[in-house]
Amino acid sequence: MPQKQEYLSKNQQIVLSIIEKAKGPLKAYSILYNVQKKGIKAPLQVYRALEKLIEIGKIHKIESKNAFIACKNSDCEISKATAFSICNNCEHVKEIKNSKLSKYLSNFEDNSGMKYKKYNLEFFGLCRDCKLKQ
Amino acid sequence: MPQKQEYLSKNQQIVLSIIEKAKGPLKAYSILYNVQKKGIKAPLQVYRALEKLIEIGKIHKIESKNAFIACKNSDCEISKATAFSICNNCEHVKEIKNSKLSKYLSNFEDNSGMKYKKYNLEFFGLCRDCKLKQ
DNA sequence: ATAACAGTGTAATAATATAACAAATATTGT
DNA sequence: ACAATATTTGTTATATTATTACACTGTTAT
Numbered sequence: 001m002p003q004k005q006e007y008l009s010k011n012q013q014i015v016l017s018i019i020e021k022a023k024g025p026l027k028a029y030s031i032l033y034n035v036q037k038k039g040i041k042a043p044l045q046v047y048r049a050l051e052k053l054i055e056i057g058k059i060h061k062i063e064s065k066n067a068f069i070a071c072k073n074s075d076c077e078i079s080k081a082t083a084f085s086i087c088n089n090c091e092h093v094k095e096i097k098n099s100k101l102s103k104y105l106s107n108f109e110d111n112s113g114m115k116y117k118k119y120n121l122e123f124f125g126l127c128r129d130c131k132l133k134q
Numbered sequence: 135m136p137q138k139q140e141y142l143s144k145n146q147q148i149v150l151s152i153i154e155k156a157k158g159p160l161k162a163y164s165i166l167y168n169v170q171k172k173g174i175k176a177p178l179q180v181y182r183a184l185e186k187l188i189e190i191g192k193i194h195k196i197e198s199k200n201a202f203i204a205c206k207n208s209d210c211e212i213s214k215a216t217a218f219s220i221c222n223n224c225e226h227v228k229e230i231k232n233s234k235l236s237k238y239l240s241n242f243e244d245n246s247g248m249k250y251k252k253y254n255l256e257f258f259g260l261c262r263d264c265k266l267k268q
Numbered sequence: 269a270t271a272a273c274a275g276t277g278t279a280a281t282a283a284t285a286t287a288a289c290a291a292a293t294a295t296t297g298t
Numbered sequence: 299a300c301a302a303t304a305t306t307t308g309t310t311a312t313a314t315t316a317t318t319a320c321a322c323t324g325t326t327a328t
Contacts, residue, residue: 009275019135028315042278047316063197066284066315085244097243104238108257110219110230116259117282120198123242125250143294143306162284176309181285186306200284200315 008053015049016040019059025067025093050075054079062086062093064122073097080118081106087127089134096123142187148172148185150204150223159201159227188213196220196227198256207231214252215240220244223268231255 015036018034019026032046053059059068072095083096109115152168153160160195166180187193193202206229217230230261243249
């Protein structure tokens with residue numbers, strides 16, 4: 001009796017594969033347009049797949065952009081600690097993999113002594129290329 | 135010659151005062167319904183005020199909720215380093231004021247040596263009250 | 269076999285946010 | 299005070315993002 005889903009359903013596979021092929025985060029409706037040839041016709045089908053893929057940690061949502069990106073971090077099977085670098089100029093997004101940072105945040109206690117199960121961190125700045133160009 | 139706006143316009147004041155009075159984050163359209171008696175009729179008027187208020191650091195956007203909360207942190211006149219605690223159960227949101235955390239994140243360098251001007255961090259868990267109830 | 273569960277398909281609609289344009293108001297430099 | 303510049307406002311329309319509701323299909327566990 002498997003506790004966690006071990007396979008992806010058809011729609012989940014289709015949506016994941018589009019996101020994995022993409023260079024950057026994709027928006028839900030742009031995913032939809034990309035998969036209409038493959039039989040996914042309605043927003044809800046996309047959103048359902050996205051929800052599941054997030055739940056099992058295959059993708060992450062970039063909240064400040066309402067966009068979805070494949071998880072590059074083999075560790076996070078359940079997506080609970082995410083950090084991203086976002087370029088204000090070219091909009092390039094990269095997942096930050098930094099064990100010191102993730103340890104620091106996972107163990108963080110606020111002033112009341114509370115600890116958290118989950119966090120999402122988004123950093124903004126200029127990426128290397130954009131900094132050079134300016 | 136003031137470089138920064140030193141006052142708030144009428145609509146900005148109205149919107150800010152609603153947000154400051156609220157117990158938690160408010161959504162844009164809920165703000166709209168609340169201020170229709172005061173002459174603000176259209177979403178855009180609310181969004182424009184929100185944009186300005188964010189820019190000058192009077193409020194913050196909780197990205198995972200598409201909601202807006204007053205800044206309790208007198209330091210952040212320009213909103214560039216924000217951290218929040220969000221309860222998964224009662225949805226209570228609190229701005230985290232922790233100088234160690236903010237120093238850590240403001241000085242954070244990623245693996246490529248890049249530093250960032252701005253960040254937003256959202257922590258999720260159960261708040262004290264909800265933890266006790268369960 | 270059947271209950272429980274996860275996934276699918278479809279239509280409709282809700283919720284969030286922006287574009288485009290015209291006019292009014294405030295601010296600054298001279 | 300006056301023109302030039304900035305910002306803010308008002309309004310309509312529309313774009314974008316996300317969910318509700320309902321009927322149906324397939325798989326798994328007992």
